Amino acid sequence: RSWGKGAKRCFEHFYELCSGPCLWGEDMFIDQCLSKVLKLTRKSVYNLLTEDHCDPPEGWDDCKNRSSVAFHPFKKLHEYEFCLANAEPKHFKDMKAQAVKDKKKYLYYQKQKEKEKIQKTIEHGKKEGNCTMEDNTDYETSRPLFAMEGITSLKICRTKCNDDSRCGAWTWG
DSSP, X not given: OHHHHHHHHHHHHHHHHTTSOOOOOHHHHHHHIIIIISOOXXXXXXXXXXXXXXXXXXXXXXXXXXXXXXXXXXXXXXXXXXXXXXXXXXXXTXXXXXXXXXXXHHHHHHHHHHHHHHHHHHHHHHHTTSOOOOTTOOOOOSSOOOOOSSXXXXXXXXXXXXXXXXXXXXXXX
């Protein structure tokens, strides 16, 4: 109950300070809330939290280290579920099976997204004469560079490059 009141005070304080929601993660919000708004004194006990960004021991993310009380971060649901199932196996007996299902689902959707991305790239390439355009991008090529005269538009430049086997990349402008 008291954290709820404190969190509300912090949210209101930082909402005003940032002129809207502060673009922080939960860890920064809690850190700033506890120290700046609620004026709590920090007591650093570095072995309680195992944090990915603080040189954790090998295999930390299996969450089996009984001397840690928290493991951070787990951005994907199945990673969090595996951690929870390993950290508290008596309380979360079915969690590992759920984590396996959620990982399969996650990997399936990632594959689908990748397929869609590839398909869009292929379709875009067909529309653009099989040569994609990207603004403000430099490409390297082992082929010799040369200039062509009389090119009056980006479209002509791209077409000429597609038609010339010596052309490895083109630029316009």
